[in-house]
Amino acid sequence: MSVERSICPDIYHPAVARDGLLTRLRIPGGVLNESQCLEIAHLVEITGLEYIQVTNRANLQLRALSRDLDNEVLTKLTDCGLAATNTAVDGIRNILISPTAGIDSQELCDVRPLADAWHEYLSHHSELGVLSTKFSVGFDGGGSVGIVDRPNDITLLAVGDHEFSLHLGIGERGSAPLPVGVRLELDECLPMLGAIAQSYRQGIEELGGDVRRKPRLRDVIRHYGLAGFSDRVQREFTGSRRFIFKNLGLDRDSCGANGSALAETQCEHHLGVHPQSQAGFWYLGVVLPLGRWTIDQIKGLGQIAARSGSDNLRLTPWQNIIIPDVTTANLERVQRLVADLGLVQTANHPSSLLRACAGATGCQFSATDTQADAIALANYLATNFTLDRPLNIHFSGCDKSCAQHDHADITLWGDDRHTQLPGRYRLSIGGVTAEFGQEESDLLPPEKVPISIGKLIAAYHDLRLDPQESFSTFTNRQSLIQLQQILHAV
Numbered sequence: 001m002s003v004e005r006s007i008c009p010d011i012y013h014p015a016v017a018r019d020g021l022l023t024r025l026r027i028p029g030g031v032l033n034e035s036q037c038l039e040i041a042h043l044v045e046i047t048g049l050e051y052i053q054v055t056n057r058a059n060l061q062l063r064a065l066s067r068d069l070d071n072e073v074l075t076k077l078t079d080c081g082l083a084a085t086n087t088a089v090d091g092i093r094n095i096l097i098s099p100t101a102g103i104d105s106q107e108l109c110d111v112r113p114l115a116d117a118w119h120e121y122l123s124h125h126s127e128l129g130v131l132s133t134k135f136s137v138g139f140d141g142g143g144s145v146g147i148v149d150r151p152n153d154i155t156l157l158a159v160g161d162h163e164f165s166l167h168l169g170i171g172e173r174g175s176a177p178l179p180v181g182v183r184l185e186l187d188e189c190l191p192m193l194g195a196i197a198q199s200y201r202q203g204i205e206e207l208g209g210d211v212r213r214k215p216r217l218r219d220v221i222r223h224y225g226l227a228g229f230s231d232r233v234q235r236e237f238t239g240s241r242r243f244i245f246k247n248l249g250l251d252r253d254s255c256g257a258n259g260s261a262l263a264e265t266q267c268e269h270h271l272g273v274h275p276q277s278q279a280g281f282w283y284l285g286v287v288l289p290l291g292r293w294t295i296d297q298i299k300g301l302g303q304i305a306a307r308s309g310s311d312n313l314r315l316t317p318w319q320n321i322i323i324p325d326v327t328t329a330n331l332e333r334v335q336r337l338v339a340d341l342g343l344v345q346t347a348n349h350p351s352s353l354l355r356a357c358a359g360a361t362g363c364q365f366s367a368t369d370t371q372a373d374a375i376a377l378a379n380y381l382a383t384n385f386t387l388d389r390p391l392n393i394h395f396s397g398c399d400k401s402c403a404q405h406d407h408a409d410i411t412l413w414g415d416d417r418h419t420q421l422p423g424r425y426r427l428s429i430g431g432v433t434a435e436f437g438q439e440e441s442d443l444l445p446p447e448k449v450p451i452s453i454g455k456l457i458a459a460y461h462d463l464r465l466d467p468q469e470s471f472s473t474f475t476n477r478q479s480l481i482q483l484q485q486i487l488h489a490v
């Protein structure tokens with residue numbers, strides 16, 4: 001097996017991280033069955049790890065491996081559909097779909113067949129193996145749990161029964177793709193994706209660059225200009241439609257069918273119990289704290305899905321899992337079985353909307369041990385508070401914000417300008433409102449994070465105008481000085 005190292009690994013090419021080798025299993029569409037779960041559990045067991053982690057692209061990753069996976073393991077993974085049969089394209093199978101595709105009562109179109117067709121296309125186009133392993137394509141069915149705000153290179157958003165708006169990643173790094181003024185019929189989607197991917201490939205070949213840091217699609221588009229790139233795609237497009245890409249910014253095509261605005265977080269919408277579009281069936285959104293999925297939980301959820309669902313689990317880009325197709329008669333029992341695995345199912349639990357990047361144990365750029373600090377905070381909040389509304393808290397070891405690109409209710413950024421490791425945290429509170437940490441005294445040492453954030457939440461509970469006032473509305477009503485007094489109150 002090749003051991004070429006990448007900064008964004010696939011199963012055949014692990015990356016070197018601070019804590020060992022890092023490898024990723026691309027799960028197109030995030031869909032798993034029980035036999036795949038058993039294979040994943042076995043993989044975690046033989047590597048001596050305690051858990052696998054669901055990523056914010058609804059893939060799976062293993063950290064801290066002591067050696068490469070051997071050929072026997074890779075063959076087993078391939079045989080059960082967890083690795084590409086065409087090794088050249090394993091790394092570019094980042095295919096994200098609405099995790100409630102086919103069961104969402106609000107969706108306009110079930111995008112699963114489209115995602116399968118794109119996966120099939122990639123399998124037969126080895127030449128696309130030169131694309132960046134970060135290349136990602138999303139399919140949003142326009143329902144209540146959308147992925148149009150996820151930072152894919154390309155997203156097709158259903159805007160009608162069989163009509164899609166094309167979005168391209170032409171904004172800043174980490175931002176959602178934007179509509180480019182092209183609407184496609186269902187049968188035009190695959191030819192358009194193929195034409196964009198081939199134009200991107202040609203752009204990479206012309207631009208060259210470090211094999212470890214290949215140009216992203218946005219770099220190629222910037223190089224040619226949007227109109228120039230549009231011309232190139234038109235030449236590759238096998239359909240009859242004429243088009244010119246235009247940057248429409250945030251227009252009505254930026255929204256899902258439920259009217260949810262671009263970049264509005266939808267991360268809690270899928271948690272808990274929800275009725276499906278099929279009468280008498282329910283789906284259950286289950287929380288995996290920081291995306292961690294232990295061996296017993298992998299086997300357990302796989303078994304629950306096989307015996308009480310449709311042998312189908314959905315990974316979400318919010319690092320959680322959905323069990324679809326549970327009948328009304330089975331619902332209570334399934335909830336009990338999930339709880340027996342130590343997993344919560346409510347968006348109000350402190351673990352539900354907690355995000356953390358790899359942190360100092362896994363990433364050389366991190367000033368703090370984000371994962372450990374996030375877990376310490378979740379445990380403190382779970383012991384001391386009953387949250388009555390979901391709260392999204394994001395820990396990032398540096399300003400790159402790998403774990404969550406959009407704003408959280410509370411963001412803590414690792415900062416080691418004033419200290420050696422362990423660094424301290426700079427805070428942003430209430431989304432875009434207050435940002436602390438320009439002064440050294442504003443920075444929070446990791447050990448003070450739980451009690452300080454606890455004070456903030458206690459103040460929110462005590463002082464909000466009414467139970468419906470959101471955390472960000474409450475914190476936006478406070479001045480910077482008031483927030484500082486709350487955080488640093490003795």
Ligand code: SF4
Pocket residue numbers: 357358359363364365366367396397398399400401402403
């Ligand atoms: S956010 Fe920074 S510290 Fe965290 S994983 Fe990304 S690069 Fe590393």
